[in-house]
Amino acid sequence: MARVSLGSLLFRTALGAAVAAAVAVRDGRPAAGGAAVPSYQAVQELIRRQDDWG
Numbered sequence: 001m002a003r004v005s006l007g008s009l010l011f012r013t014a015l016g017a018a019v020a021a022a023v024a025v026r027d028g029r030p031a032a033g034g035a036a037v038p039s040y041q042a043v044q045e046l047i048r049r050q051d052d053w054g
Helices: 009-026 040-052
Strands: none
Touching: none
């Protein structure tokens, strides 16, 4: 996606999760989210698959 609307639900949800995680880490609590957090390896696999698209 080349452009993300600042009013989009996905953007606002991701921003809220990032802020909540940062606050939890700052306060010494685990950064647990409501949704499953992908592992570093899973993210790397997504990047590799996208690179294969061309």
